Amino acid sequence: MNSDAPSSFASALSPATDPEPSTAPALLAEIDQSCRAPVLALFGCGLVWLLAGTVLAELASLKMHWPDFLADTDWLTFGRVRPAHLNAMVFGFASECAIGIALWLMCRLCRTPLRFAWIILIAGVFWNLGVLVGIGGILAGDSTGIEWLEIPAYASPILFFSYALVGVWAVITFRFRREPRLYVSQWYILAALLWFPWLYSAAQILLILQPVRGTVQAAVNWWFAHNVLGLWFTPIGLAAIYYFIPKVIGRPIHSYYLSMLGFWSLALFYNWNGMHHLVGGPMPAWLVTVSIVASVMMTIPVVTVAINHHLTMVGHFHKMKFSPTLRFIVFGGMSYTVASLQGVYSALRSVSEVTHFTHHTIAHAHVGMYAFFTMVVFGCIYYIAPRLTQREWPSASLIHVHFWGTAGGILLYVGLLSFGGVLQGLAMNNPNIPFLQIVALTRPYLIIRTVAGIIIGTGHLAFVINFAWLLARQFEPYRGPVPLILAGTQPVK
Amino acid sequence: MIVWLLFIGSLIVLPGSALLALRWAARTGQLEAFQKGALQIFDEEEPVGQMTDHFPGPDRLRRPKPATTGHGSRGDEKELPS
Numbered sequence: 142m143n144s145d146a147p148s149s150f151a152s153a154l155s156p157a158t159d160p161e162p163s164t165a166p167a168l169l170a171e172i173d174q175s176c177r178a179p180v181l182a183l184f185g186c187g188l189v190w191l192l193a194g195t196v197l198a199e200l201a202s203l204k205m206h207w208p209d210f211l212a213d214t215d216w217l218t219f220g221r222v223r224p225a226h227l228n229a230m231v232f233g234f235a236s237e238c239a240i241g242i243a244l245w246l247m248c249r250l251c252r253t254p255l256r257f258a259w260i261i262l263i264a265g266v267f268w269n270l271g272v273l274v275g276i277g278g279i280l281a282g283d284s285t286g287i288e289w290l291e292i293p294a295y296a297s298p299i300l301f302f303s304y305a306l307v308g309v310w311a312v313i314t315f316r317f318r319r320e321p322r323l324y325v326s327q328w329y330i331l332a333a334l335l336w337f338p339w340l341y342s343a344a345q346i347l348l349i350l351q352p353v354r355g356t357v358q359a360a361v362n363w364w365f366a367h368n369v370l371g372l373w374f375t376p377i378g379l380a381a382i383y384y385f386i387p388k389v390i391g392r393p394i395h396s397y398y399l400s401m402l403g404f405w406s407l408a409l410f411y412n413w414n415g416m417h418h419l420v421g422g423p424m425p426a427w428l429v430t431v432s433i434v435a436s437v438m439m440t441i442p443v444v445t446v447a448i449n450h451h452l453t454m455v456g457h458f459h460k461m462k463f464s465p466t467l468r469f470i471v472f473g474g475m476s477y478t479v480a481s482l483q484g485v486y487s488a489l490r491s492v493s494e495v496t497h498f499t500h501h502t503i504a505h506a507h508v509g510m511y512a513f514f515t516m517v518v519f520g521c522i523y524y525i526a527p528r529l530t531q532r533e534w535p536s537a538s539l540i541h542v543h544f545w546g547t548a549g550g551i552l553l554y555v556g557l558l559s560f561g562g563v564l565q566g567l568a569m570n571n572p573n574i575p576f577l578q579i580v581a582l583t584r585p586y587l588i589i590r591t592v593a594g595i596i597i598g599t600g601h602l603a604f605v606i607n608f609a610w611l612l613a614r615q616f617e618p619y620r621g622p623v624p625l626i627l628a629g630t631q632p633v634k
Numbered sequence: 635m636i637v638w639l640l641f642i643g644s645l646i647v648l649p650g651s652a653l654l655a656l657r658w659a660a661r662t663g664q665l666e667a668f669q670k671g672a673l674q675i676f677d678e679e680e681p682v683g684q685m686t687d688h689f690p691g692p693d694r695l696r697r698p699k700p701a702t703t704g705h706g707s708r709g710d711e712k713e714l715p716s
Contacts, residue, residue: 169679250675323664324674335651343640351636384675389687391680393672401668408652464687524687533690540689 190233501562546600561586
């Protein structure tokens with residue numbers, strides 16, 4: 142090993158001491174080449190967690206209407222499978238892919254290659270180790286029992302160490318930017334990178350390491366759980382939408398002013414939203430009321446973003462027929478509007494009296510986490526992966542199966558479960574209806590949920606096969622014509 | 635005790651960091667000529683007006699015809715900020 146390596150490495154962490162400074166914007170091919178190994182590794186591992194999470198989801202869904210299914214195996218009981226599903230999706234699939242997307246976008250927008258990519262690879266190894274230990278712990282019965290924070294205390298430091306590497310590395314990449322002007326996506330990504338460690342560490346301290354007492358636990362729990370979606374996944378999802386819609390259709394965003402208004406209003410209002418999950422609970426009334434007001438104020442960033450995206454797309458909707466990225470991203474963007482407006486009305490006391498503790502809430506969570514964020518992640522991977530591998534996607538048919546399976550499946554899931562949830566809530570508010578009769582009322586909706594899950598799972602399987610096929614293709618010499626997707630931008634080896 | 639430390643820390647650190655970010659943005663010209671920021675993602679390699687994603691395969695029918703005016707186009711080139 143070169144003896145100068147440590148000092149060179151240290152000096153290369155700052156633009157002021159960088160031994161090989163460069164101010165010229167990097168070529169897109171150079172940036173993609175630098176991101177290739179870490180981003181593909183993050184996507185690949187994320188998709189393995191997607192499949193694992195899908196299987197766990199199906200098991201949990203089956204048990205809702207077939208409680209005897211695998212009930213004799215303790216590690217496959219509902220109380221373990223369901224949180225294992227949630228954490229596999231949130232920390233295994235979604236967070237890992239979000240990190241890959243954020244890093245690639247940051248490099249592209251900063252017009253600088255990813256420096257010392259091996260550090261991100263190490264971070265990826267530790268992240269997967271943390272998720273594996275965490276989910277193994279949940280299945281073994283070590284869940285903390287705190288929603289969205291079920292991963293046992295012994296696995297969390299591994300995740301935090303890994304995240305610290307990623308967060309610091311993204312900031313260093315930002316410092317080396319060769320494009321002085323910031324794009325709105327960079328505001329969202331930098332904010333998300335700051336907000337996530339704050340959320341995760343505060344929740345870990347207040348709920349796991351030195352637990353607060355009484356109902357404050359519920360307040361902190363919902364502050365964390367709601368903000369993980371709103372201040373971690375949402376900013377990265379919106380950053381991707383703001384980049385990919387204009388990029389794919391070749392048209393600048395309709396209004397940059399609106400995009401910045403959307404960012405700052407999200408930053409101002411979202412953090413207060415979590416307490417609306419505690420309507421009717423033993424909490425100070427003012428705390429819940431402030432949360433409801435902030436939830437209604439979220440109409441501002443949501444409508445702002447929706448108008449901006451829609452006016453950018455007007456006249457270009459027909460391009461969704463030709464672009465897989467655009468299909469998934471636009472579906473995700475529309476779902477963001479639906480999820481957020483659904484969140485606004487669900488926060489109202491009069492609505493919450495009916496929908497709280499029902500399957501309506503489960504449907505709402507899936508509109509946000511799946512129909513919005515996951516679909517955006519799929520769209521991003523369809524755009525990024527061919528550029529990293531320098532190969533076209535192997536099968537258009539598998540892309541169609543993926544899109545129609547996931548889009549159709551989630552629409553079925555959300556539509557019927559929302560409706561069934563309202564019926565369930567109305568019945569629960571009627572003291573003349575026996576509880577077992579309400580359970581029987583929800584059963585058909587739960588069976589359809591399982592069917593919807595199978596349809597979604599088919600889409601996931603098609604996507605993973607296509608992705609694995611794409612990865613395998615990059616090791617073969619390319620003999621075909623120049624892929625249209627790369628024509629005029631990058632050399633094909 | 636730790637709750638108060640976190641609470642007061644959050645009250646100072648989070649608004650403080652937002653104010654610092656806003657000050658930095660004002661100083662570095664991020665808040666000037668706002669609409670130009672929308673063009674930042676385009677360059678010579680991937681210019682405005684060029685669609686950059688489509689289904690795989692050599693079949694040119696998988697791409698829309700180049701936009702001109704009329705149906706399906708709003709004449710992007712004319713909308714660019716000067």
